[in-house]
Amino acid sequence: MALPIEDYAVIGDRRTAALVGTNGSIDWLCLPRFDSPACLAGLLGTPEHGHWQLVPEGVYSTERRYVGASAVLETTFTTADGVVRLTDLMPRGDGRADVVRRVSGVSGRVRMRHEWRIRLDYGAVHPWVRRHHLHGEDVIVAIAGPDQLVLRGPRLPRATDHSHNDEFEVGPGDDLVFTMTWLPSHVPLDDLHDLGDRVAQSIDEDEAWARSCREDLPHADLVRRSLLTLRLMTHEETGGIVAAPTTSLPEEIGGERNWDYRFCWLRDAALTITSLIDAGYTEEAMLWRAWLLRSVAGDPQDLQIMYAVDGARRLPEHELPHLPGYAGSLPVRIGNGAAVQKQHDVLGEVMDALDRVRTVRGTAEDEAWALQRALVDDLARHWQEPDHGIWEIRGEPRHFTHSRAMVWVAFDRAVRAVEVHGLPGPVEKWRRVRDEVHAEVLARGWNEEKGTFTQHYDTDEVDASLLVLPLVGFLPADDPRILGTIEAIERELMRDGLLLRYRTETGVDGLAGDEHPFLACSFWLVSAYALAGRVKDAHALFDRLAALANDVGLLAEEYDPVASRMTGNFPQAFSHLTLVQAALVLADAGPA
Numbered sequence: 001m002a003l004p005i006e007d008y009a010v011i012g013d014r015r016t017a018a019l020v021g022t023n024g025s026i027d028w029l030c031l032p033r034f035d036s037p038a039c040l041a042g043l044l045g046t047p048e049h050g051h052w053q054l055v056p057e058g059v060y061s062t063e064r065r066y067v068g069a070s071a072v073l074e075t076t077f078t079t080a081d082g083v084v085r086l087t088d089l090m091p092r093g094d095g096r097a098d099v100v101r102r103v104s105g106v107s108g109r110v111r112m113r114h115e116w117r118i119r120l121d122y123g124a125v126h127p128w129v130r131r132h133h134l135h136g137e138d139v140i141v142a143i144a145g146p147d148q149l150v151l152r153g154p155r156l157p158r159a160t161d162h163s164h165n166d167e168f169e170v171g172p173g174d175d176l177v178f179t180m181t182w183l184p185s186h187v188p189l190d191d192l193h194d195l196g197d198r199v200a201q202s203i204d205e206d207e208a209w210a211r212s213c214r215e216d217l218p219h220a221d222l223v224r225r226s227l228l229t230l231r232l233m234t235h236e237e238t239g240g241i242v243a244a245p246t247t248s249l250p251e252e253i254g255g256e257r258n259w260d261y262r263f264c265w266l267r268d269a270a271l272t273i274t275s276l277i278d279a280g281y282t283e284e285a286m287l288w289r290a291w292l293l294r295s296v297a298g299d300p301q302d303l304q305i306m307y308a309v310d311g312a313r314r315l316p317e318h319e320l321p322h323l324p325g326y327a328g329s330l331p332v333r334i335g336n337g338a339a340v341q342k343q344h345d346v347l348g349e350v351m352d353a354l355d356r357v358r359t360v361r362g363t364a365e366d367e368a369w370a371l372q373r374a375l376v377d378d379l380a381r382h383w384q385e386p387d388h389g390i391w392e393i394r395g396e397p398r399h400f401t402h403s404r405a406m407v408w409v410a411f412d413r414a415v416r417a418v419e420v421h422g423l424p425g426p427v428e429k430w431r432r433v434r435d436e437v438h439a440e441v442l443a444r445g446w447n448e449e450k451g452t453f454t455q456h457y458d459t460d461e462v463d464a465s466l467l468v469l470p471l472v473g474f475l476p477a478d479d480p481r482i483l484g485t486i487e488a489i490e491r492e493l494m495r496d497g498l499l500l501r502y503r504t505e506t507g508v509d510g511l512a513g514d515e516h517p518f519l520a521c522s523f524w525l526v527s528a529y530a531l532a533g534r535v536k537d538a539h540a541l542f543d544r545l546a547a548l549a550n551d552v553g554l555l556a557e558e559y560d561p562v563a564s565r566m567t568g569n570f571p572q573a574f575s576h577l578t579l580v581q582a583a584l585v586l587a588d589a590g591p592a
């Protein structure tokens with residue numbers, strides 16, 4: 001049985017990532033890319049579906065931390081016999097995929113258990129496993145289909161019933177380094193070279209990157225860890241940003257709301273870029289911009305709301321019936337059917353992010369303006385159609401108020417490109433559409449009786465996405481209509497001080513079951529409070545949310561305040577990027 005979600009930490013090489021538990025077990029790892037099939041999938045089943053564990057016997061306390069500002073995880077186990085440290089990382093550098101695990105004795109003599117159980121293709125396939133002699137040492141090689149995994153180390157575990165096990169003792173000064181490397185199965189092992197100084201290089205690079213992070217922000221350490229986590233989820237070669245490195249961690253334990261997030265949503269990626277730029281990081285923005293332009297190239301009508309890390313379009317959704325699911329939450333899904341949905345907010349987020357890129361990098365770099373113009377012109381023809389909205393409902397398409405407000409953003413930023421940056425375009429037409437959408441939202445998205453904007457045009461329900469309206473400048477934050485909407489959202493969507501996205505009871509999303517407060521929405525509330533002048537409330541909520549991060553500063557998508565546990569995919573970009581945004585807004589608003 002997998003651990004509670006908050007008991008995991010992420011390590012990664014900016015191509016893929018692994019989840020390491022407080023019990024020294026790597027329970028999730030897809031190689032070589034975020035969306036490759038998992039070779040360790042115990043997270044969504046049992047150890048039988050693949051895990052790699054190094055743990056002492058009789059642990060009575062465990063402490064974890066990342067080394068400085070890096071993605072190197074250090075877990076210190078204390079037992080009755082002594083203390084041992086496990087260091088986990090995925091070095092970067094030459095396009096190879098390695099996991100490095102170092103066991104270091106600190107005090108006493110501690111007995112360690114080692115289990116290496118590889119199951120390829122999401123736990124379905126037992127590999128063909130052999131010992132080899134390579135460059136003067138023994139290695140273990142596991143092969144099936146396209147994948148080959150090579151385990152190296154000073155003492156290799158022995159084969160026992162479809163797994164490899166060992167026990168050994170470590171004392172002060174002992175250092176045992178194990179590495180697992182993925183290679184395509186046709187590549188000869190002779191090509192496998194040593195790691196050299198890639199471990200040290202990866203740490204230095206992270207530390208250098210994190211040094212430019214602002215120190216004057218509330219919960220600055222958490223903000224830094226959020227930025228590093230967003231960077232970890234940005235594919236270093238293609239620039240694609242995944243929404244999370246996991247699939248099917250349930251929004252409700254035991255429920256069916258289990259989705260694959262190992263893809264690049266234009267919305268999540270654009271918002272990530274906005275947060276990175278606002279926090280002073282522009283390089284990732286340029287990498288992502290290049291990814292975006294390659295991915296969306298073609299007929300504007302074929303724009304998708306998400307793509308694979310390399311820009312591929314087909315992400316068919318399948319269920320994996322052989323996996324029992326995280327804590328029995330079924331089905332386990334790979335791929336995501338939402339890829340073919342219409343979500344009209346997406347171009348608003350993209351145009352806003354590109355507007356910021358333009359502001360920090362200058363207009364001269366905007367050779368892709370023609371493409372942006374084509375996308376905006378296409379939206380001008382379709383914005384009045386109902387859509388699936390920001391929450392990707394699987395029920396009937398609606399006229400979502402948030403989607404329409406983001407259509408306003410798309411045209412507003414297009415107008416800005418002409419007015420402020422001097423780019424060419426039919427600005428008169430764009431101004432007309434912008435103003436028309438604005439008037440429509442005020443007329444049809446507003447409920448005078450309740451004094452609030454509503455989730456869509458045919459309901460009196462509210463939706464936490466409406467908190468974005470003041471953040472994007474649709475109306476000033478102190479406008480009575482925004483203040484009324486904040487109050488209605490507090491009244492109707494707050495659970496134990498945190499915000500639900502919407503009330504699932506209405507059936508609007510077409511799904512069975514329920515979900516928990518969505519952390520990004522609570523971070524939006526922090527920003528909305530601060531902008532509306534409720535600075536004390538903003539700080540109090542931000543402090544509360546900061547306390548929900550796990551011991552290494554990571555957040556999942558949702559939080560169950562009754563069970564006090566995280567739910568949903570982990571770590572989730574949406575939660576971390578809205579945390580960064582909220583911290584920046586709070587810093588501008590000043591102290592409580």
Ligand SMILES: OC[C@H]1O[C@H](O[C@H]2O[C@H](CO)[C@@H](O)[C@H](O)[C@H]2O)[C@H](O)[C@@H](O)[C@@H]1O
Binds near residue numbers: 243259260268394574
């Ligand atoms: O809860 C239903 C939907 O959940 C996923 O979408 C959510 O995650 C996306 C990625 O972070 C985010 O962009 C979206 O706003 C969220 O609602 C899932 O991908 C959908 O298929 C599902 O319908």
